[in-house]
Amino acid sequence: MPDLSLGDDLRAFVDTSPSPSHAVAELARRLRAAGFTELAEADRWELAPGGQHFVVRHGSLIAFRVGSASPAEAGLRLVGAHTDSPTFKVRPRDDVRQAGYRLVGVEPYGGGLWHTWLDRELTVAGRVALRGGGTALVRLPGAALRLPSLAIHLDRSVREGLKLDPQRELVPVWSQDLGTEPGLREALATEVGAAVQDVVGHDLVLADTQPAGRTGADGSWIAAPRLDNLASCHAGVTALIAAAATSRTQLLVANDHEEVGSGSMSGARGSFLEDVVRRLVAVLDAGDPQALPRALAQSRLVSADMAHAVHPTRSDRHEPGHQPQLGSGPVLKVNANQAYATDAVTSGWFAERCAEASVPVQWFVTRADLPCGSTIGPLTATRLGIATVDVGAPMLAMHSARELASALDVPLMVGALTACFAD
Numbered sequence: 001m002p003d004l005s006l007g008d009d010l011r012a013f014v015d016t017s018p019s020p021s022h023a024v025a026e027l028a029r030r031l032r033a034a035g036f037t038e039l040a041e042a043d044r045w046e047l048a049p050g051g052q053h054f055v056v057r058h059g060s061l062i063a064f065r066v067g068s069a070s071p072a073e074a075g076l077r078l079v080g081a082h083t084d085s086p087t088f089k090v091r092p093r094d095d096v097r098q099a100g101y102r103l104v105g106v107e108p109y110g111g112g113l114w115h116t117w118l119d120r121e122l123t124v125a126g127r128v129a130l131r132g133g134g135t136a137l138v139r140l141p142g143a144a145l146r147l148p149s150l151a152i153h154l155d156r157s158v159r160e161g162l163k164l165d166p167q168r169e170l171v172p173v174w175s176q177d178l179g180t181e182p183g184l185r186e187a188l189a190t191e192v193g194a195a196v197q198d199v200v201g202h203d204l205v206l207a208d209t210q211p212a213g214r215t216g217a218d219g220s221w222i223a224a225p226r227l228d229n230l231a232s233c234h235a236g237v238t239a240l241i242a243a244a245a246t247s248r249t250q251l252l253v254a255n256d257h258e259e260v261g262s263g264s265m266s267g268a269r270g271s272f273l274e275d276v277v278r279r280l281v282a283v284l285d286a287g288d289p290q291a292l293p294r295a296l297a298q299s300r301l302v303s304a305d306m307a308h309a310v311h312p313t314r315s316d317r318h319e320p321g322h323q324p325q326l327g328s329g330p331v332l333k334v335n336a337n338q339a340y341a342t343d344a345v346t347s348g349w350f351a352e353r354c355a356e357a358s359v360p361v362q363w364f365v366t367r368a369d370l371p372c373g374s375t376i377g378p379l380t381a382t383r384l385g386i387a388t389v390d391v392g393a394p395m396l397a398m399h400s401a402r403e404l405a406s407a408l409d410v411p412l413m414v415g416a417l418t419a420c421f422a423d
Contacts, residue, residue: 004214006238006414007222007407011212013234014224018125018139018207020059020083020256023230025137027061027237027254028054034241036063041275047283050245055276059083059203059256060266062276063240069247070284072291075298076277077421078251078386079239080268080376081232081305082258085225086112086399088170090124090204095183102174104145104184106206108166110259115162116401118149121209122172128188129201136192143209144187145172172206208401220327220407227395227403229258232304235393235410239417249280250421258305258376268376274384299386300349302420303341303377304413306405307331307364307392322365324394327408329360330416333390339366341377346389350420357419359412362394391416 017023028038036052039045047053047066054063060083067074088106096103104124108114121143127135147170152158164170175181182190188204189196212224233254240252253276257267264270278292285291307330310323324331332347333340354361366372381388393413395405 002220002408003411004220004407006410007214007220009238010231010234010407010410011214011222011224014212014226014230017083017226017230018123019127019205021127021137021203022125022139023083023233024056024059024061024254027063027233028056030237030241031063045279045283047280057272058266060254060272062251062253062273063237064249064251064276064280065240065243065245066280066284067247067249068245070291071249071277071281071295072285072288074247074249075295075300076249076251076280077423078253078299078301079236079417079420080253080255080273080301080303080380081236082229082255082268082376083233084110084256084259085228085230086110086259087205087207088117088172090126090184090202090206095185096171097177100177102177102181102183103171104174106170106172108170109205111399113397113400114164114166114170116397117170117206118147120146120401122146122206123209124184124188124204125207126202126204128192128199128204130192130194131198131200136194138188138191138204139207140187140191145174145206147172210402214407215404222405222407223402224405225401225403227405228306228398229304231306231393231395231405231410232413235413235417236304238414239421242414243418243421246422248423249284251276255376262376262379268379269383273380277384296384296386300346300420300423301377301380301386301388302350302417303375303380303388303390304417305375305377305390305392306395306398307333308398309394309396311396317367317370319365319367322363324362324364326394326396327406328362328394329409329412330354330391331362331364331394333364333392335366335372337372338378339372339374340390341381341388342390343387346387349423350389350391350416353419353423354416357415359416359419
């Protein structure tokens with residue numbers, strides 16, 4: 001029986017991370033346990049070789065270990081991932097009442113397979129803003145919400161294909177409207193120990209309450225929500241903690257808002273990573289006006305986001321020569337139109353690192369007659385001018401409420417990223 005312990009650790013990570021804010025909190029907890037200390041963006045940073053630190057900006061986190069040489073002399077080794085997944089965001093005015101029910105107003109976030117959310121036990125998770133400027137993480141206990149399907153007897157057209165109107169049909173039910181029951185606001189206030197009027201804002205998502213589980217004939221597959229892309233966050237932080245210090249500064253960035261285009265202060269289009277790299281260079285290469293471009297010219301970024309394994313019954317939707325398999329190692333992602341940032345140099349560099357770590361490599365190229373998804377790799381490469389390779393662990397049912405991956409790929413991805421940090 002193969003060792004599935006890292007797969008079990010991934011399942012625990014996913015269960016603890018129902019929202020980007022929770023994912024950042026869990027990343028921070030693991031980093032603190034490994035000796036990393038938190039820095040505030042508003043403070044003056046004092047950095048020294050070997051120092052281990054992290055900084056948080058909303059639903060994003062950057063962690064780094066300072067190398068023994070300055071960034072201008074040795075460059076950086078970076079791994080990037082994202083903390084968000086397709087879900088539903090709770091609207092500011094969330095109390096919806098119709099047909100004798102109380103519902104919670106939401107809107108889709110990202111490009112989810114929304115039919116997979118029907119008839120599942122859901123809850124609300126994220127953060128709330130409190131009067132006076134404070135915030136609190138919140139995850140309502142139990143399964144407070146549900147998106148019930150319409151019975152086939154009331155709409156037999158579903159036999160020709162289910163089409164869901166997100167405004168009208170994807171509104172989760174909270175309770176019957178009896179006029180006395182507490183609503184979402186009251187439940188949130190109770191959960192964080194505040195008065196209802198002191199909850200002045202929120203950033204909340206729906207989350208499936210079913211824990212991540214083992215599945216498959218031998219139990220080596222992982223069935224879980226949010227594997228895209230918490231699996232890459234988990235592999236990145238595990239690799240950073242495990243990597244030995246080198247001359248190069250090692251950095252992990254986990255951005256929010258990738259699923260909606262990364263256009264935010266904490267997304268890959270924003271300044272977060274650039275701000276941190278500039279500060280690192282300013283402190284460690286003080287007095288050299290050319291230090292930043294020198295550092296970036298010697299750096300490598302591994303953009304880690306999940307990849308499409310070949311589908312067991314729809315292999316026709318895959319490029320015949322590029323059909324990744326579950327459990328067979330990281331996938332190098334290539335696109336001629338730069339939906340992925342991989343090029344000859346970066347793919348060769350990554351493949352060499354994997355060979356050194358005895359990790360097999362697979363390739364993904366989308367069919368020429370199908371559009372290609374993208375990720376933070378091209379955005380970060382464009383903003384920083386840094387050599388980038390896009391990779392990911394193979395999975396099925398991407399963007400479903402319940403995705404599928406192999407526990408065998410978890411140590412392979414961790415091994416590959418650890419080798420990239422160690423280069």
